[in-house]
Amino acid sequence: MAVSLTEAAAGQVRAHLEKRGRGLGLRLGVKTTGCSGMAYVLEFADSVEEDDQVFEDKGVKVVIAPKSLAYLDGAELDYGREGLNEGFRFTNPNEKARCGCGESFSI
Amino acid sequence: MALLQISEPGQGGPRRRACGIDLGTTHSLVAVMRDGQAVTLPGAEGHHRLPSVVHYGAESETVGWPAVQAAADDPDNAFFSIKRSMGRGTADLDDAHDLVEGSAAGVPRFRTVAGPKTAVEVSADILSALRARAEEELGGELDGAVITVPAYFDEAQRQATKDAARLAGLPVLRLINEPTAASIAYGLDQQDDRGLIAVFDLGGGTFDISVLRLSRGVFEVLATGGDTELGGDDLDRILLAWVQKECGVEEADRAWTRRILQVVREAREALSKQESIQVDCGDGRVLTLTRDELEQWSAPLLERMLQCCRRALSDAGLEAGEVQEVVMVGGVTRMPYLRREVSKFFSREVHTGIDPDRVVALGAAVQADVLVGNAQDQDLLLLDVIPLSLGIEIMGGLVERIIDRNTTIPAHHAQEFTTFKDGQTALAVHVVQGERELVSDCRSLARFELRDIPPMTAGAARIRVEYQVDADGLLTVEAMETVSGVRAGVSVKPSYGLEESEIEQMLRESIEHAEEDVASRALNEQQVEADRVVQALRDALAVDGDILSDDAERAGIEEAAKALIQLRDGTDADAIRTGIKALEEACEPFVERRMNRSIRQAMQGHRVEEFQEQD
Numbered sequence: 001m002a003v004s005l006t007e008a009a010a011g012q013v014r015a016h017l018e019k020r021g022r023g024l025g026l027r028l029g030v031k032t033t034g035c036s037g038m039a040y041v042l043e044f045a046d047s048v049e050e051d052d053q054v055f056e057d058k059g060v061k062v063v064i065a066p067k068s069l070a071y072l073d074g075a076e077l078d079y080g081r082e083g084l085n086e087g088f089r090f091t092n093p094n095e096k097a098r099c100g101c102g103e104s105f106s107i
Numbered sequence: 108m109a110l111l112q113i114s115e116p117g118q119g120g121p122r123r124r125a126c127g128i129d130l131g132t133t134h135s136l137v138a139v140m141r142d143g144q145a146v147t148l149p150g151a152e153g154h155h156r157l158p159s160v161v162h163y164g165a166e167s168e169t170v171g172w173p174a175v176q177a178a179a180d181d182p183d184n185a186f187f188s189i190k191r192s193m194g195r196g197t198a199d200l201d202d203a204h205d206l207v208e209g210s211a212a213g214v215p216r217f218r219t220v221a222g223p224k225t226a227v228e229v230s231a232d233i234l235s236a237l238r239a240r241a242e243e244e245l246g247g248e249l250d251g252a253v254i255t256v257p258a259y260f261d262e263a264q265r266q267a268t269k270d271a272a273r274l275a276g277l278p279v280l281r282l283i284n285e286p287t288a289a290s291i292a293y294g295l296d297q298q299d300d301r302g303l304i305a306v307f308d309l310g311g312g313t314f315d316i317s318v319l320r321l322s323r324g325v326f327e328v329l330a331t332g333g334d335t336e337l338g339g340d341d342l343d344r345i346l347l348a349w350v351q352k353e354c355g356v357e358e359a360d361r362a363w364t365r366r367i368l369q370v371v372r373e374a375r376e377a378l379s380k381q382e383s384i385q386v387d388c389g390d391g392r393v394l395t396l397t398r399d400e401l402e403q404w405s406a407p408l409l410e411r412m413l414q415c416c417r418r419a420l421s422d423a424g425l426e427a428g429e430v431q432e433v434v435m436v437g438g439v440t441r442m443p444y445l446r447r448e449v450s451k452f453f454s455r456e457v458h459t460g461i462d463p464d465r466v467v468a469l470g471a472a473v474q475a476d477v478l479v480g481n482a483q484d485q486d487l488l489l490l491d492v493i494p495l496s497l498g499i500e501i502m503g504g505l506v507e508r509i510i511d512r513n514t515t516i517p518a519h520h521a522q523e524f525t526t527f528k529d530g531q532t533a534l535a536v537h538v539v540q541g542e543r544e545l546v547s548d549c550r551s552l553a554r555f556e557l558r559d560i561p562p563m564t565a566g567a568a569r570i571r572v573e574y575q576v577d578a579d580g581l582l583t584v585e586a587m588e589t590v591s592g593v594r595a596g597v598s599v600k601p602s603y604g605l606e607e608s609e610i611e612q613m614l615r616e617s618i619e620h621a622e623e624d625v626a627s628r629a630l631n632e633q634q635v636e637a638d639r640v641v642q643a644l645r646d647a648l649a650v651d652g653d654i655l656s657d658d659a660e661r662a663g664i665e666e667a668a669k670a671l672i673q674l675r676d677g678t679d680a681d682a683i684r685t686g687i688k689a690l691e692e693a694c695e696p697f698v699e700r701r702m703n704r705s706i707r708q709a710m711q712g713h714r715v716e717e718f719q720e721q722d
Contacts, residue, residue: 013113026113043113043114044113044115080110082110082143085110085143086110087110087111087112087143088111088112088113
């Protein structure tokens with residue numbers, strides 16, 4: 001069970017954390033929303049809960065709640081540019097379909 | 108897929124709905140963010156560009172392409188280029204439309220079949236059409252919109268634009284300057300070392316050049332220039348004259364002119380991609396137009412544009428070579444000739460990567476997405492500036508500036524004044540906007556009076572005048588005599604803007620009309636239904652009148668029918684509905700007998716088994 005980060009993503013997360021000045025890592029998760037059912041959540045992690053799984057990849061601590069981990073196992077977080085915007089995106093082998101707006105996916 | 112940003116713990120809420128609107132003189136566009144990309148939205152006909160044309164019929168209004176068609180037959184009730192009238196007083200206008208007597212504030216009202224209309228209302232109809240597009244795309248009510256305005260728009264014109272948005276039910280996050288929006292679309296606000304930007308905007312009918320300076324997230328407008336009577340249309344008129352000469356047409360009628368203008372516009376646009384083109388002038392005449400010829404004829408127009416550029420640069424105190432980025436806006440800038448020459452003028456490559464027709468709307472959408480809170484990176488926040496200095500009239504018709512132009516908003520400034528005469532108990536405050544020294548050369552925004560100043564010797568009173576511009580660019584002016592504490596609180600509305608009460612009235616009317624519309628539709632439906640019932644009854648009586656049991660029954664039915672016919676011509680939908688019901692009840696026994704008879708007739712000569720087989 002693991003989630004990985006690309007070099008670009010890890011660099012960005014480290015830069016964001018440094019700029020923010022606090023936080024022990026990155027919390028990844030999924031929540032139910034959007035037209036296809038689920039959406040990714042990317043948050044700064046300020047604390048680790050009892051059941052949380054913690055990974056470390058390329059110098060970044062990744063915190064995932066067990067409920068979310070089932071959906072994220074094997075996923076890779078990348079950072080890139082699309083047109084005018086830059087941001088993070090997931091490559092997730094568990095994903096079956098995405099909705100038109102790109103907000104959500106289903107398993 | 109949508110790109111993700113890291114959010115603060117517990118804040119990853121749903122995306123909010125935002126759009127950017129380019130409210131143009133000839134065309135308007137709306138754009139939203141889709142999958143992290145700004146995209147413009149097409150209308151039902153598939154066109155992204157909505158002609159900024161509104162036609163008012165007696166029953167309803169049309170916007171865009173249908174309005175253009177309707178305008179061909181009924182130009183008197185159609186509005187083109189309404190943007191030119193925004194925030195203008197009756198005296199500023201030179202318009203073909205009949206003016207209805209202006210209101211107290213001097214807001215011009217144009218006569219139409221649908222009643223008097225102000226520029227704000229016409230613009231609101233255009234904005235409503237765009238809002239509908241955005242809401243359909245985003246699947247719900249908008250949380251915010253950014254609307255673009257020309258950099259040279261003064262407070263009155265900006266306020267009029269905001270009023271129009273409010274009337275159209277658009278929650279305006281901010282108005283931003285068109286050249287600023289174009290710069291954002293190219294991401295120039297993301298580069299720290301690119302300070303000076305020129306935006307070259309050539310539309311169908313107007314040419315604008317803006318020189319901006321970007322520093323620490325603030326776009327300052329250093330200078331604007333241009334020509335409101337210079338655009339692609341001028342090129343088309345030159346080509347029209349050429350066709351007219353070549354074909355030997357001496358007197359061109361309107362239909363011919365319109366057709367040829369269409370043909371030459373298409374030819375001109377095609378020449379951006381090919382070297383020469385055949386121009387079909389009708390009656391078997393086909394002319395050849397080459398790109399070289401077009402460029403030759405465009406040269407004098409280009410010279411006028413470059414002249415405007417030189418003036419704007421000199422206003423900004425810059426040389427052409429100092430400009431670091433040049434952004435091209437407007438469909439006409441697709442001409443390779445223009446790109447080449449403008450590039451030569453500024454001695455650098457010009458930005459042409461984004462569709463010049465859409466770049467302003469796209470930039471507005473990017474900004475709207477940030478302002479509504481979808482993009483969490485605070486670095487993206489763009490500050491606005493006051494476009495023209497705000498001042499106050501002082502003795503001798505002179506202007507004392509209180510807030511200088513290019514001050515970032517929100518801004519707050521105060522200055523002290525005093526009384527001019529002994530025993531003076533009131534002070535007239537005249538708020539003006541502009542860069543000129545004389546009040547008569549600036550735009551008057553508002554006037555109010557500070558009264559009940561205690562009588563004092565001249566120069567003893569201390570009157571503090573405060574100018575405050577909030578984040579939305581709304582100006583409030585307050586005057587206070589500090590010795591006595593007398594205060595005149597005034598919410599400043601530009602002299603040529605609409606009064607708050609007028610806007611409320613319009614909003615109320617639009618809601619009332621909505622109710623009226625529903626009511627009149629219900630009435631219509633009941634009238635149609637009544638007609639149908641009466642007609643059906645007459646047909647039935649004509650065929651089966653003999654089965655009425657007696658004259659009393661016939662009289663009863665006829666009475667109910669008569670009552671219904673009378674109600675039908677009234678205006679009460681419910682009464683008509685009751686009348687229909689009464690008639691149906693009166694007819695019930697007759698209808699029953701009639702049914703039995705027709706069943707008997709249908710079964711005559713058949714055996715029961717036949718019906719059973721048919722099931």
